[in-house]
Amino acid sequence: MKVNDEVKAGNTISSLHTGFIVLSTQVGVGILGYQRVVAKEAGHDAWISVLMAGIVTHVTVWVILKTLKRYPSADLYGIHQEVYGKHLGAFLSLFYTLYFFLSATVILRGYVEVVQTWVFPNLATWVLTAIILFLAWYTILGGIRVIAGYIFFSVSVAIWLIGDLFFPLRFAEWDYLRPVLEANIGQLLKGMIGMSLSTIGFEVLYAVYPFVQDKERLNRGAQFGVLTTNLIYLFVMIVSLVFFSQGQLMRTIWPTLNLKKMVYFPILERFELVAISIWMIIILPNVIMYIWSGVRGLKRTFGWNMRNILYGILPIIFISSLFLVTREEMNTLNDIYGQIGMYLAYAYPYVLYLLVAWRQGTGGAKEESADVSVPK
Amino acid sequence: MDREDNRKWFTHTADLVIEHVDRPDGRVQIYFLSSMADSKIVYNELMPKLRLLCLDEAGIEHVEKQLGTAGGNRIFRETDAISRLLSGDIYIHVEGAEYGVTVPSEDTVGRSVQSAEIETVVLGPQLAFVEEIQVNLCILRKYLPSSLLFHERLLVGELIPTEVSILYLDGIADPENVNTIRQRLQDIRAESDMDAGILAQYLADNEMSIFPTLQLTERPDRAVQGLRHGQIVVIAQGSPFVILGPTTFLRFFQSPDDYYLRWNLASFNRVMRIIAMFISLLLTPIYVATLTFHYEMIPADLLLSLAQSRSRVPFPPLWEAIFMELIIELLREAGARLPTKVGQTIGIVGGIVIGQATVQAGFTSNILIIIVALGALSSFIAPSYMISSTIRVIRFPMILLSGLLGAVGIVAGFSFLASHLLRQKSLGRPYMYPVFPVRFSDWKNSLIRAPLSLLPRRLMFFTPKQKMRFDPERGRQKEDID
Incomplete structure (x- = not known):
């Protein structure tokens, strides 16, 4: 396997679309219920935790791009190969790939759970899972450009949902936010860690990078995506904090959906039912990007055909999502997944950057001249 | 074709006429298909001219000279002669000559140029293409x-x-x-x-x-x-x-008269066509989804009138909607097949008799009739017949999905359409352009129609070699006020 992946000229996406990819992979099922997790630790100062998590995300994305920019057109799997050697590199790539597939499964199952709780209590899990996986499969078959197009469509349809938060703002109690900074730094940090399950998603940059056309402007695009995510999370968090009292917030699993209940139009009530349905368009980019990144990893590491991998992996995701039945199981899985995600998305990029820097500083000159050239 | 086939053709073509110029030796022959060629040319022009030829000098060169035909009409092979005859030409053969000559004479059968009937516009040229x-x-x-x-x-x-x-x-x-x-x-x-x-x-x-x-x-x-x-x-x-x-x-939602009308009217029409597409696709599915699964979404006052309207209907909303949509499709297809004069009666039968009677018989609710009619009307707004038939057919799976999974089903169907459209290509170019790949500069000439002075560019989609239609500076020039 080559460290750098040459991508066909007609198969690239722009840096702005990469920003959309980051945004839509970060925002998913987590935004429906992250408020309780963060507020449990940081209380009414939870918005500061969100802010802090946002800044950490910006820095992490910067480090990821810094790592990738040391290669002209490499992805995570190529870098693994170079840094760890063939076997260990393949093992780590496989591990990361499994993490991607786990993410897809958790998000998929999380959404199905929301639909089952709010809209169709009697709907069999497999029906919706199969539909979503089919849609993901169909989009992935179109290649990265169709995926980018779908994500653009998803963002432009779903971004308007943020507007419904102005309805609950009419009942806002701004006093709920005071006194500011009551929580100590430890609590804020714990809240920040609680955010990680919701803000991960930017690590798909590791897989997308070879496909970006204007790599020198990628930092701007990606940071724009992260910034939009952070603003959305901050806004939703502040609205939740001023709308719910702390006691209410602790008892609510999906505060964002409860906020949407406040929307009222003369011809439409119970807006959250519409929102949950449209949420499928927000979930799909997550599922698509995670599956695509994982499948890309398997292709790059083992040289398999992507179509064939899809036929193998989609049934596995389908069946494993059927095994998660109860709310407790979902919670346990979310906690484990949040932990893994925090290490792989937030901690690992720094380690990898140091390794790459060390490797390129001391590694054999012959290898470097062949593979590692500074992008122009 | 070999010689044998050619012989067969000559003997098996009933409308082939072989005319001898009535010279004593009978060496000059004129071939033509009476069904294709204009026989007036043969009898009124060619034969009198050929009769004037000198008796003993009648070689092919003299025939050419007499008719004034250029060298390009020389035919050396029988097969070529046949193909020219089939396209309506007259073929002149002189015995013993190396080649023959043809005279163009096509008696075209076909309708004359008429006004457009499928894609009509109010303002603008009324001409339409014909078969020829x-x-x-x-x-x-x-x-x-x-x-x-x-x-x-x-x-x-x-x-x-x-x-x-x-x-x-x-x-x-x-x-x-x-x-x-x-x-x-x-x-x-x-x-x-x-x-x-x-x-x-x-x-x-x-x-x-x-x-x-x-x-x-x-x-x-x-x-x-x-x-x-x-x-x-x-x-x-x-x-x-x-x-x-x-x-x-998006080109399918544009009409030539977008450019004949003033820009604000044309932009309004273009936006309306897009909205009409969504109405046509989504209105009936939304009706089915809300009434089957999400009636709690409807405010109490509206729910009351809806329930009253549906109180006599024995079917679930899905069957009711599919039934009505099928009636509309039957009417449309019947109207398209019948002669124009009978077609009008179909409109009356469909519109008044079936519409009124189904409600009175308790087969459907009044509100569904409104919705289905609105959806059908919206689907006919698309200026291209191709896209409007597509939209009408897509409605059925959408209704089915909404009847099975409610709003989630509608979103799933819509999502599939988005993926599908994004995957399509036209001659290798992205079909959804300029929506995706995004090119905002072309939006003003596809989603809306900006004033002509603001449209100096050709649409980038066709990757034209000359990008500009005129100098944009000239479009911006304004006279100073005094």
Whole structure:
């Protein structure tokens, strides 16, 4: 396997679309219920935790791009190969790939759970899972450009949902936010860690990078995506904090959906039912990007055909999502997944950057001249 | 064809006329198909001229001289003579000569140029293409009297090929697109009649999709507008529709009279057509979804009138809706097949009798009738017949999905449509352009129609060689106020 992946000229996406990819992979099922997790630790100062998590995300994305920019057109799997050697590199790539597939499964199952709780209590899990996986499969078959197009469509349809938060703002109690900074730094940090399950998603940059056309402007695009995510999370968090009292917030699993209940139009009530349905368009980019990144990893590491991998992996995701039945199981899985995600998305990029820097500083000159050239 | 076949042809063609110039030796013969050629030319012009020839000098050179035909009409082989006869020419043979000569004389059968009936506009030219390729070429040349209009002629198909013409503006159309079209036309290995509709399916990038990826139009002005933007026109003999490609999804929602009307009216119309598409696709599914699963979404007052309207209906909303939509489709198909005069009665029968009676019989609710009628009306707003039939058919799976999974089903169907459209290509170019890949500068000439002075560019989609239609500075010039 080559460290750098040459991508066909007609198969690239722009840096702005990469920003959309980051945004839509970060925002998913987590935004429906992250408020309780963060507020449990940081209380009414939870918005500061969100802010802090946002800044950490910006820095992490910067480090990821810094790592990738040391290669002209490499992805995570190529870098693994170079840094760890063939076997260990393949093992780590496989591990990361499994993490991607786990993410897809958790998000998929999380959404199905929301639909089952709010809209169709009697709907069999497999029906919706199969539909979503089919849609993901169909989009992935179109290649990265169709995926980018779908994500653009998803963002432009779903971004308007943020507007419904102005309805609950009419009942806002701004006093709920005071006194500011009551929580100590430890609590804020714990809240920040609680955010990680919701803000991960930017690590798909590791897989997308070879496909970006204007790599020198990628930092701007990606940071724009992260910034939009952070603003959305901050806004939703502040609205939740001023709308719910702390006691209410602790008892609510999906505060964002409860906020949407406040929307009222003369011809439409119970807006959250519409929102949950449209949420499928927000979930799909997550599922698509995670599956695509994982499948890309398997292709790059083992040289398999992507179509064939899809036929193998989609049934596995389908069946494993059927095994998660109860709310407790979902919670346990979310906690484990949040932990893994925090290490792989937030901690690992720094380690990898140091390794790459060390490797390129001391590694054999012959290898470097062949593979590692500074992008122009 | 070998000689044997040719002999067979001569004896097995009943409308072949062999006329001898009544000279004593009878060596000069005139061949023509009485069904194709104009026999007046033979008897009133050719024969008197040939009779004047000197008795003993009647060689082929003298015949040529007498008729004033150029050397280009010489025919050396029998097979060529047959093909010229079949296209309506007159063939003159002199015994013992090396070659024969042909005289063009086509007695064309076909309707004369008429006004457009499928794609009508209120303001603008009313002309439409006809079945005869020469007439269509003549119309296009009248619109674009320019040496830039390039014309390539191809024979497409096996065994009995069809004459097909490719037209484009040199220096404006992308040569890559021209190559793609030419290549695909040459690659067609099929024995079938090459009507434009069939040809468009052979040329299409994805034959399986329900969406048309090449435009068919009967309007010369639409074809000319396309040519001027860098599209390529394909005309097939025998078809009154020409193919325009490459094209985009949004082009199907544009009408030539968007440019004849003032920009604000035209923009309003364009936006309305897009909204109409969504109404047509989503209104009935939303009705089915809300009444089957999400009635708690409807405010109490509205729910009351809805419930009253539906109180006598014994079917679930899904069956009710499919039943009504089927009636509309039956009416449409019946109206399209029947002669115009009978068609009007169908409208009355459908509109008044069935509509009124189904409600009174308790088969459907009044509100559903409104919704279905609105959806049907909206689907007919699309200026292209191709896209409006597509939209009408897509409605059925959407209704089915909404009846099975409610709003989630509608979103899933919609999501699938988005993916599907994004995957389509027209001659290798993205179908959803300029929505995706995003090019905001083309939005003002596709989603809306900005004032003409603000549209100096050709649409970038067709990757024209000359990007500008005029200098944008000139569009911005304004006289100072005094």
